[in-house]
Amino acid sequence: MTTASATPKSPRRGRPGYDQDSVLEIAVRVFNRHGYDATSMGMLAEELGVSKSAIYHHVPSKGDLMRLALDHALAPLEAIGESEGATSGSTIERLEFVLRSTIAVLIERQPYVTLLLRLRGNTDIERDALRRRRAVDHTVTDLVVAAQAEGKVRSDVEPRTTTRLMFGMINSLVEWYRPDGPASPAQVEETAIAMIVDGLRARS
Amino acid sequence: MTTASATPKSPRRGRPGYDQDSVLEIAVRVFNRHGYDATSMGMLAEELGVSKSAIYHHVPSKGDLMRLALDHALAPLEAIGESEGATSGSTIERLEFVLRSTIAVLIERQPYVTLLLRLRGNTDIERDALRRRRAVDHTVTDLVVAAQAEGKVRSDVEPRTTTRLMFGMINSLVEWYRPDGPASPAQVEETAIAMIVDGLRARS
Structure with a gap:
């Protein structure tokens, strides 16, 4: 896995436990519940039960x-x-x-x-x-x-x-x-x- | 004006510049733009161009x-x-x-x-x-x-x-x-x- 060259569009940046789609599914649930502006990467990490850096492993930012x-x-x-x-x-x-x-x-x-x-x-x-x-x-x-x-x-x-x-x-x-x-x-x-x-x- | 006994339901808690209705009108605009969760009393104060305490003069809380x-x-x-x-x-x-x-x-x-x-x-x-x-x-x-x-x-x-x-x-x-x-x-x-x-x- 070459993080340096990975783009937000790359399909599945593998990691045991969650793939990009399941991170996305949970992120969308939190965005819909609290609004995008009020949702932080920390809140997403908590919801997923992982560290913030584990989320950044799948997507570079909340915007992505x-x-x-x-x-x-x-x-x-x-x-x-x-x-x-x-x-x-x-x-x-x-x-x-x-x-x-x-x-x-x-x-x-x-x-x-x-x-x-x-x-x-x-x-x-x-x-x-x-x-x-x-x-x-x-x-x-x-x-x-x-x-x-x-x-x-x-x-x-x-x-x-x-x-x-x-x-x-x-x-x-x-x-x-x-x-x-x-x-x-x-x-x-x-x-x-x-x-x-x-x-x-x-x-x- | 008796702030101690004033309830959130009291009509118009007078103050020059804004009355409760105009504070409300602007608050609703900010809630609709950013979502209620993401809106702080500080953001409302900034939008109104007044101090936070000036807002509390009209309503006791964001919830009210x-x-x-x-x-x-x-x-x-x-x-x-x-x-x-x-x-x-x-x-x-x-x-x-x-x-x-x-x-x-x-x-x-x-x-x-x-x-x-x-x-x-x-x-x-x-x-x-x-x-x-x-x-x-x-x-x-x-x-x-x-x-x-x-x-x-x-x-x-x-x-x-x-x-x-x-x-x-x-x-x-x-x-x-x-x-x-x-x-x-x-x-x-x-x-x-x-x-x-x-x-x-x-x-x-």
Whole structure:
């Protein structure tokens, strides 16, 4: 192991007990509980039951932990926009595909997306993540605009506001979804899509 | 002024320059920017350009600032459920009234509701606020259940999940709504209600 040349992006810097992913998992839990600003490397070391230097063995800094954790949320969200379901079919089908896929990522990567959604943009790392998040949102706004132009989405809603509200609904999942809650991931997905696309009103 | 007998609940403990409300307004801004845990009374004093003892003149502790700030969000939200629009009329009308009124409070009290919605429940004050927030949510779930029983809300959605998703959509406002944004408060309200009640799909 050549610490001098190791970069924060190197996969797994081996050490018995913890690998980088499990350090990351615990760091994200502590960031979400206390906020990134209030979390020190000393607090992380205590949570992991190791010395501070043992953490530095895996990642050079708290900022690198943050950057890695945010990428765990952003990479799969960015991948949705490039997948076939998002680039072929009718605009309304593509919109529904993107929303369903986003719900799946949020449930699968819940703690990492929680961290992403709570960012305040206090550091360059946070601002870079927020920029990537806005780009993801933008592709959805484009789909709403396109579906509206085709007459498939009602014309009386403002696309950017609509995107914000849809993501507001879907993103809230990370704050309240629990695997042992009253609804399965599939039920949550169906309820959200039903409400967004057709609304709550009963139709005969 | 009798500091010895003054309680955190006493209205306005006068001092030239700032009153309790303006100290509160700035405290909430700092809490929202850095997180409650990471904010010290020293940071607040610096932001206000006064000494720490000048802050203690207005409120006995950081916890009291938090409690007062959270009450600024919770009191008007609790009042909605007791108003006439929420207690008379058909269940679907009452549901729509509660959602519209909630949107209005969120826009009106944006920084205070932001603080409320970001709570992690680390202290008794936070847990008490979360308990009050859950009670508000509960009255909405009851309305969804009642509207479903009357056949006015589609039967294939789970009421608790539906409530969470509706509040997720509406609550997201505090994170992105800007008075100078593309939509007015009335347009945001109409778009949210249109989506929740009737969905995005265009109907001929």
